[in-house]
Amino acid sequence: MIELRNVSKVYSLGVFGAKKLTAVDDVSFSINNGEIVSLIGESGSGKTTIGRMILRLISITNGEIHFNGQNITNLKGKELKEYYFKVQGVFQDPFSSFNPIFKADRVFSLLKSEFFPKLPESQWQEKVINSLESVGLNPRTVLNKFPHQLSGGQLQRMLIARALLLDSKLLVADEIISMLDASTRIDVLNILAELKKRGLSILFITHDLSLGYYVSDKSIILYRGSILEMGKTELVFSNPLHPYTRMLLESVPRLDKKWESFEIPERSITGFFENNRCKYYDRCLHATDECKKQELIEAEPNHYVACWRWNNV
Numbered sequence: 001m002i003e004l005r006n007v008s009k010v011y012s013l014g015v016f017g018a019k020k021l022t023a024v025d026d027v028s029f030s031i032n033n034g035e036i037v038s039l040i041g042e043s044g045s046g047k048t049t050i051g052r053m054i055l056r057l058i059s060i061t062n063g064e065i066h067f068n069g070q071n072i073t074n075l076k077g078k079e080l081k082e083y084y085f086k087v088q089g090v091f092q093d094p095f096s097s098f099n100p101i102f103k104a105d106r107v108f109s110l111l112k113s114e115f116f117p118k119l120p121e122s123q124w125q126e127k128v129i130n131s132l133e134s135v136g137l138n139p140r141t142v143l144n145k146f147p148h149q150l151s152g153g154q155l156q157r158m159l160i161a162r163a164l165l166l167d168s169k170l171l172v173a174d175e176i177i178s179m180l181d182a183s184t185r186i187d188v189l190n191i192l193a194e195l196k197k198r199g200l201s202i203l204f205i206t207h208d209l210s211l212g213y214y215v216s217d218k219s220i221i222l223y224r225g226s227i228l229e230m231g232k233t234e235l236v237f238s239n240p241l242h243p244y245t246r247m248l249l250e251s252v253p254r255l256d257k258k259w260e261s262f263e264i265p266e267r268s269i270t271g272f273f274e275n276n277r278c279k280y281y282d283r284c285l286h287a288t289d290e291c292k293k294q295e296l297i298e299a300e301p302n303h304y305v306a307c308w309r310w311n312n313v
């Protein structure tokens, strides 16, 4: 389905762009058909940047992204538009995606004029209704309403429905439930699981360990732009191999606790900017001077870790 090969993103900062910030550093992973992959990381770890590169909303500094065998790294014009028929994004704040002065279903008509200008209105309406029903919404309840008349969960589901109107094969879901209340969260998560059953692939971006665990087949633990651990979700959560993943899981007495709410121990503040160091060197209680930048190692089938001492810490 989609494969990221050694993808990096370097942002230029400052007035003349003289400062560089490597937000994503040599990241490789793939998502298969009908697979939900959680990209889990604390704030600033590069999750959104990865999602935006997949959605081609920002350029890719190094590496390549392939979708169904096609290199989409530099797609433009008509080909990029065709890519958007298959790959769509839904983002954190459902309210900001709607203009409060227009009815909420305007997001559908905008899509029609952009992607289906020639489709007869009756067929389009049928498509919209089917799509709304597929995300558990009653069209009569949500159509012809202004955004303020709908809940965050309903608006978020409308955005998922919009993405599905385009025959999407891959949905990039970036923190889509972090602004929803607990009961609505489960509804939206269950809809993702339903869509997966119908063959949709999903990149589920979250900073919440428990949500990643709940929803995904594969989990990727991202730290300062690099993957530290990746694999089948049950393996990563039941047998965490990287000291960082272990620390995270041990630090969360209840799995629904957010990462921002606890302290990560800091061993020293030197070395973080040393390119040849493991990204986690400064914070790792097991680090030695030999801990260099580490590629992912296949520790067991379907389970990868970027720590050369993984079976010794």
Ligand SMILES: Nc1ncnc2c1ncn2[C@@H]1O[C@H](COP(=O)(O)OP(=O)(O)OP(=O)(O)O)[C@@H](O)[C@H]1O
Binding pocket: 011, 012, 013, 021, 023, 041, 042, 043, 044, 045, 046, 047, 048, 049, 050, 207
């Ligand atoms: N347009 C930009 N220009 C410069 N730096 C950026 C830009 N966008 C993001 N960054 C920086 O890149 C790093 C990764 O940001 P990103 O938003 O991808 O992280 P994240 O894991 O999604 O964080 P959050 O969960 O807080 O959204 C951060 O240090 C951020 O400040």
